[in-house]
Amino acid sequence: MDKIKTGIYGGSFNPIHNGHIAIARKMTELAGLDEVWLVVSPQNPLKERGDLLDDRLRLEMTRKALAPYPKLKASDFEFALPRPSYMWNTLQALSAAHPDREFTLLxxxxxWEVFSRWYHYEDIIAHYPIAIYPRTGSDIDVTTLPPTVRLFNTGLYDISSTLVRNTIKAGGDISSLVPKEIVRMAEECYANIV
Known part of the structure; x- marks a missing residue:
């Protein structure tokens, strides 16, 4: 029986925004995935905690934002894993917990430009397909990519969680930046910590 092709899109999602959702939807289509799991990370080893909202609140916002999209799922899988959250550990644990699925890292x-700094990056490349989406200011030479790594043209989405938080801090309107399902929650949650 064919395994369920599942994309793993890790991030702080602090908060989730329309760019995250657009990329996940495009990657589902372009990379031929059955589902994409947006894995809410409790602590990214390469980021400062800073103004990181509580794990459960970020997860709840991500779940609400993804509700209209049946192929996109919010995952708290990393909450039970040792911290900081290393993607190699996450992928290994996911594979053990879900043998019916084939995981692709998004x-x-x-x-990708700093992938050599990732924990066990060579093992990730050797054991999991990697699907890259473009980012402004990052040029990838596709001729240098390993066979298990592909670049997909999802288009560019110049929205960031920092922009959302700063807009809230400035009293601005975030309705074009985040899904309508979470506008009020995001405003209330981040008003106090930004």
């Missing part, structure tokens, strides 16, 4: 071109 990352931005900016992350």
């Amino acid at each position: 990352i931005g071109a900016d992350n």
